[in-house]
Amino acid sequence: MAYFQYKARNNKGALISGNLEAVNLDAAASELLGLGYTPIDIKAARGRTPDSDRDSVAKKTQARSRTAAGSKPGRVDFNADAFQALNAALKKRKITLDDQIIFARQMQSLTKAGMPLDRALKGLQASNKNPSFQAVLKQIQQSLESGQTLSTALGHHPKIFSTLFISLVDVGENTGRLDMAFEQIVRYLELEKNTRKQVKSATRYPSFVLVTIAVALGVITYFVIPAFADTFARLGAELPFETRLLIGISDFVVNWWPFLLGGGATLILTFKAWARSDKGGLAWDEKKRFLPLAGGVIEKVALARFARTFSMILKAGVPIVHGMGIVASTVGNRFIAKRVIKMREGISRGETLYNTAVNAGMFSPLVLQMIAVGEESGTIDQLMEDVAEFYDAEVQYELKRMGEAIEPVLIMVIAGMVLILALGVFLPIWDLSAAARN
Structure with a gap:
């Protein structure tokens, strides 16, 4: 050979x-x-x-089998390989939305300058700081060199590139405006990043407070209350109901905490497995829309994604029936995605977009009116972009309202916890002090 x-x-x-x-x-x-x-x-x-x-393989094998000075011949030193594996594991990190935004923005500039795709991907591999994304870019380059299109090469990585990302690239390749496709992708990803940042910012404070409360309750229940219970038991005093209740709860937690942790972890894992299933995920996504405070935010975020994605699909020239399938995969809510699929089925039967939107039952009268005007005037893509901006404003308002409503609830929770602890722990001390004075 x-x-x-x-x-x-x-x-x-x-x-x-x-x-x-x-x-x-x-x-x-x-x-x-x-x-x-x-x-x-x-x-x-x-x-x-x-x-x-x-010969080269033999030399590499001999080099790997060399030992440190003074070691016995034939003994293999695995230290170098172990450190290399550990270093690679530490450097490996998840491919984030920021990585995708940087990639799309760079591809927009390179394709606009007329650089061949294989050369562009080679350059991006050298400049990218994420080893995981470097490996993905190398695989995409190899797919291009084997004769595949860029959209097909991106389709080999569905966990990284969404259906919308791949479809816009495919449209850009077919129309010869790949730079415009990447420009739309950058705009969409940046809006998506901004939405996620707003949601995280609104939920960071209450999450921190709830975690702090849970840790404080755990410490008090496991360490503080048993110490008071021993003191009260030695004194032999009659304890009020509140104190006996706290001591009972503390004894239960101290004796059964492994089972409580195991049961809690089992419930969480079971719920996650159920939510990932098709039937359970559909039911959970439907119920999430009615959660107190957060339900409105979840629904409006999904509808904003629907309107924004639908507008981009129409502007890119994707057929509306095919585009509806792409939109359904990007809304992030399986219940709303099912409604979008029903809209696609209605459109494929010849119904108007307005009628299918009315039958979907998930749009406000104002949005339905904007859809009707856009369909009649032939500017549905622009009107859907306006709908997306409308829902983005609604999301910001709902997030602000949720933050304002959560703060008094958390204050009431903390006040209730302090009141229960005060009644349960300090009442017996006051009774003992009064008895001693008498």
Whole structure:
């Protein structure tokens, strides 16, 4: 077997190059033709022979099997490999929305400048700081070099690139305006990032307070109340009902805390598994819309995503029936996604967008009126963008209202906790003090 360097053209006419192993020149050409490539130039690779590869592998094996000075021959030192594996694990991090935004913005600039996609991806690999995303970019580049389109290459990574991302890239490739597609993607991702940031900002304070309250209750129940219970037991005083209740709860927690933690973890894991299932997730997404305070935010965030995505799909020229399927996969709520699919089915039967929106039962009268005006005037894409801005404003208002409503609730919870502890712990002390004075 020998190694050959080749240049060929794929079924799209793009020039590709690489190395392959074959018995002879004719076998190499046959293998390329079998892959769907048209050979242009094939020549033996210099310095690449099986013998030299075997020597190289042997040298690498010997280098890995060397030990530190003074160690016995033949003993393998795994320290270097272990440190390398640990270093790679520490550097590996999740691909975030920021990574996608930077990638889309860079691709917009590079495609607008007319740079070939394979060269653009090579440059992005060198400049990217996330090793996980570097590996993804390398796989995308390899898919391009094998003759696949960019949208197909991105489709191999559905956990990273959404259906909307891939569909807009596909439209950009077919229309020759890939830079405009990436510009739309950047705008969408930045709006999505802003929405997530607003939601996290509104829930950060109450989450911190609730966690602090839970930790404080745990410490008081497990450490503080048992100490008071021992003191009261030695004094033999008659305890009020509040104190006996607190001591009973504390004894139960101290004796059964492993089972309580295990049961709580089991309930959480069971609920998550149920929420990830199709039937359970659909039911949970429907009930989430009616949660106190947070339900309105959840529903309006999903509707804002629907309107924004639908507007982008229409502006990109995607057929409305196909676009509805893309929109349904991006709203982030399976119940609303099911309503969107029903709207698509109504449109495919010839119904108007306004009628399907009315039958969906998830839009306010103002939004329905805007949809009707947009459909009649032929500016539905612009009107849906206005609907998205309307829902974005509603989300900001709901988040502000939720923050204002949560603060007094948390204050009441803290006040109630302090009152219960005061009645349960300090009342016996006051009774003992009064008895001692008498």
